[in-house]
Amino acid sequence: MWKGVQRFRYEQTVELLAVHKNKDTGEFYSCLDDIKTTFPDALRFRVDGVVLNFMRDGNEHMYTPRRIAHYPDDIIDVVCTTSTTSPFPPPPSYISGKSIPNDESADHLFPPSDSMDLPIQTLSIQPNIEPTTTTVASLEDVNLLVHPNPMAHAMQHLQAVLREQAASMDRELQMIKEQAEARDREERIIRNQQQMIDRLIINQQRIEAILVQNYELHEYPIPRMFVILPDPYKRWDPRNSLAERFRLYFLCECDYHSKDDVETTTTPIPVKNSLHLAKHEGYELSRPLEFFDHYGRYVLGMLQILKQCLAVATAVSPVAALTDLKDTMGGLKLISESTVEAVNMSIDFLQQRLGDKQGANSVNRTNAYTQEEDMFSDLAALDGSDLRQLDTFLRNTNADKVLGNLYRITLETGQVKWVCLDHYRQVHRDTAMSSFLESVEANGGTFDPQLSRVTILFKSSTSTKDFFTRLSKQASYVKSLRVTLDWSFSSADLAMLVNKIAQSNVDDLDLDLQNDDRPLSIISLIRFDKGRYHSLLGLLSNTKIKGLTLSNVAFIGPRTSKLPAIHRASLLQNLHYQGKIYSVDDSRLANIISHCPNLVDLRLGSQAFDSEGVPKVDKAIGSLSKLKVLHRYKLYPSSTRSIYAPPSIGRSPYGSVALQELVEVGLFYYCETPLLEAAIQRSSSTLEVLLLDFYRTPAGYVDLISPCKMLPSPSHVGNPSLFSNLTRLGLYVGLHPNSLILMASILPRLTLVQFGVDVRTSSLLAHVNPNPLKSLSVRSMAEDYNIGHFCRAIRLSSSLESLELGSIPITPDLLEVLKAIPLQRLDLDGMSDSSLLEVLTNLDVSQLQVLTLSRCKFAGVSDQVFTTRFTEFLNGFVLHLKVTRESVDCITIIKTSERWQAM
Incomplete structure (x- = not known):
């Protein structure tokens, strides 16, 4: 337990309180005043049943305020003041209202029951008595007073109290016993873990000593760590030599290839990855007896290290500790049930072969580190000639160029190590990722490791190509990409970009093309720019990308070709097309959307422009069966001359499913208004975000409760599910009067974090719940009355962070509010x-x-x-x-x- 805190317990509640330190003596202590803030009734304190005394200074004076000593390894039990209800019967003096001398006998205090005949009217409770532990303060005590046989009742009550106290003491003793046993178990586990960790540290130090041997070993191309284990492929014939029953296996030297290579374990100290067998079937020994004479002690030491590594790994993760060995030695179960048993068998064989009785005894003494030093003393005895001779003892039928399927790597420190394919790839991934991030930084980009996101802007073809080449080969950790192409790119550049992204692990792409959207004639597009964006359609075939945002894209219709009907359906879930959508883009965008049936989130458009609408896009949107989020920004013309009744397009642009978010900005197409209203009504119980921002519709208003020619019905007003999930609401639109009444009735119970109105809906400011608001927006208000409600909402909001003021009168009241709100x-x-x-x-x-x-x-x-x-x-x-x-x-x-x- 950290010495800076003390554990206190009252009944089943345990609290950790910070302790103080005496500046003069250095002693830690707990102050009674601090304890009472958590346990107000605390009176005394106990540790293991012993009542603690308050601390005194060198002159035996009690400290003020009172304090108790610090017990970092114990839990201090809090003893609180007793209840005002007495567990014992009151003295007779309280019954009669008269005093009885203290020397009277028990017979006088408790006369025989047959002699007790007190009339009820003689009972009295002295009103001037201060409440104490013996004051009558419960109905039970009053019942005792008026009981016809007070002595018997008192004795029964006393016996019940004593039994309860005895049972409570038994429970407390049992709890203390169980806590002590649990503490002992925990301490044993920690001791065992620490012993294993200490032994592992020694092993790791030995391994480091092997890896930094002389220059000749540094240059020699052969692994240096190996053990022998029972041969799983050989029948165990007693007539065969024991030496022929073992095969040689190389170990992966994975412990120190990265300074950050640390496992998260349940042990008190982090443990680095332990050694493991390379994934190889091992090698037969051509001259086993000679091999054991030459390498026996070295192999025995390596086996001891491997055994202890397995012990630590098994304590942390039993399954993972055995998997590698069993995968490597498919027939091991024919010999033993666990890898540890196989290792023990090999150790026993070598100890018998080498006559190492002392080493055998030392294995069972976990704390005998001096004997372990002797046991491992031969580990560094191999030299270059020993390793050069090693392959002459191996029956390498496949003539492997690399022994044990191991790969040679050179660390920054100059060390050469032999590691398995998995660790080889990990080292290269770390090195490659470091190189990639240097490239990102050199181009002025940033990397967010929490989101695995790179944000970057390019101004040339060379830097763009270099980045995306590195992305496909070095950046497996990058999942999200925000790229801006701020230069005159070609169709070939986009084709390269799409191809490299397909080779990466990016699943969320935001591509800003920064294209000039000045009006161009169709002839000029066909002649000079046709097909410029066509490569972008390849992103729809990318099976990894789930989110795609295209920003500042101009004239995607003429600059792409139609997707074939047999084109595989895209797996995209989010598609954001943030750019102007012209009539010439209608067919192409509809074609793209129809190939994305899994879309959940669709956002289209950005600014107003002269167009005749996009009915094909509307139809494609209406076919999306999984759509939950729909944002449409100014997809229709703003000029009154363009408003007309279009032909039927077969499907609503809002589909037929209930939405969670609906944003409609710049709607001027009068036939869309009923469809919009139907979508809102259909989604009234699921909508979390609703933003309506437009001015002109032939009817002049939007109706949220269809169709309402009269006031909202009680079922509407009292329906608790109506718009109950809304958290962001913006109503910059004319509402039907009955819809205004409806919204005014439900706004007080909504927990909105964002709310916006204009002059047509500003009356709702008087009804919104201001407390949870973080963002408030008001546009085009001209009445001081509603400005007053606006100021009130600002003042009452406890968490307001953002404010939008659009063309509103600036009153002295508003200026005072702005001066007071940060x-x-x-x-x-x-x-x-x-x-x-x-x-x-x-x-x-x-x-x-x-x-x-x-x-x-x-x-x-x-x-x-x-x-x-x-x-x-x-x-x-x-x-x-x-x-x-x-x-x-x-x-x-x-x-x-x-x-x-x-x-």
Whole structure:
């Protein structure tokens, strides 16, 4: 037990409390005041039944406050004050209200039962008596007072209490006994483990001594560690020589090939990977008697090391300790039931052969380290000539170039080791991964080991090709990839990228092509750029990739070819296409989506543009039977002249399944509104995220409870499952009045972490539960009444981190709130110069990490705010300047310790 804490126990509760240290004496102790914070009724303390005295100083004065000594290896039992209910009958003086002299006999105190005849009206309880352990304080005591035979009842009560106390003491003694036995078992296990670890350390030191032998051994191409074990392929004929019953097996020298090569074990000290047999059937000995005379003592020492390694490994993981040997020696069970038994048989044979009686006796004495030193003294006796002669003793019928299927590696320290194929690959993986990460860093990229994610940007073909070549060969640990191609790449570059990713272990790819999306004529695309993106379709055939994000992709329709009908269905589960979708892209994206039937998460589109819609994409979305997350960003035109009734497309763009997330931004296609409403109503009990952000529909509103020509029914209002899973809700849309009433009734019981409204839904601010909110957004509000509810929600939120203000009036009340709330993120949109200056002047920026200004004039306030308040901003604070709220490209300014720096 760590000496910095003391274990205290009361009944079945055990608590660990930190101890104090006396500065003068260095003694550890526990303070009574500290103990009472956990055990308020603590009075005295015991260890193993012995009551502890409070500590005194050198003058025998009791410390103030009181303290008790530290017992790091014991649990201190807490003795609490007794209950106010007395286990004994009250004195007769309390019954009659009169005092009885202390020298009266027991006959006077407890007269015979037949002489006791006290009328009830003579009973009295003195009201001025302070509560003590003998004060009547329970109905049981009152019953005792009025019992017609108090003496008999008192004796029965006393006997019951004594029996209970005796039983409690027996239970406590039994518990103490069991705890002592458990402690003894634990100590024995720890001692045994420590002994095995100590022996293993000695073995490892011996192994290191072998591996750093002279230069001649360093250069000689042959493994240096080997043992003999019973031959599983030979019939055991008693007439044959015992020496012919053994085969030679090489060991993998895996212990020290990596400084981080440590197993996580249940032992108190980490243990490095123990030696194991190479995966090889072993070698027959051509001259066994001569071999044992020449190498016997060396092999005996190696067997002793292997035995102890197996003992440690078996204690940690019994199954794993035996697997390698049994796999290597398929017929071993014909000889013995375990590898340890086989090793023991070989040791016994060599000890008899060498007459090593002392060594035999030392095996059974686990603490006889001096004898073990003698036993292993011959381990380093081999020299170059010994090893050169070794292969002359082996019947190597296959003429192996490498003995024992072992591979030679050279460590950074210059050591040469022979390891099995698994450890050989591990060493190369570690070395290759280190080289790969150096390449990532050289290109300005980053690696997140927790997510196994590389994030990197390329500006040339050469660096891109080098990175992806290394990725396919050296980076087996990389699972997630975020790549930006910020240069004019060709179709051949994309083909290389797709091919190398297929050879890697990447299962989540985010590819940003940074392509120019200026309108191009179809003729120019056909003539100069057709097929540029076609290689990207090969990602759909990648069986490892489960998540694919394509960003800043322009005109994927004309730049790819249609997938064949026989194309194998993709295993993609997440597909995010974050780019403008034109009418010419409709067929191709629909073709891609239809080949991804396993999609769970689909997100399409980014910005507004002139288009006539994507009905084929809608139809493809409607066929996805596993879809749970659907985000659609401005897939339809914003101009009123483009709104028209399309032909029937056969399927809803929202499918027919219940969704968990639904985001619809920029919906202007009037025929979609009923389909959207149906999807919301169908998913009302499963939706976790709902964001609606658009302005114009012919009907002017969205109805969340279909169809409602009257007020919501009681079944709607009282239904506890209606939108009960919502955690993020944004309603920047006109709602039917009855839908507003419905949302107002259910908002108080929702635990939203993100909530957003605009002028059409701002009345809901009065009903939202503000306490769990982390992000709050309000746009286009013009009424001071709703601004007041907005300020109230900000004040009452206990965890608010992010705030969005879009074109709203700046009132004195709002300025006071912004001055008092330490936000981490703030988004300001469409503010005038004066309003922006007021907000930024009063804003608490002590915790602010990100500030986004959209459609705001930054130049007018930069000197007055960002220069004068420079020291108040955090280092690393980021300022984003956007032309529009939807802008992807923006100016980014970061605060360093000395100045503002544009990125």
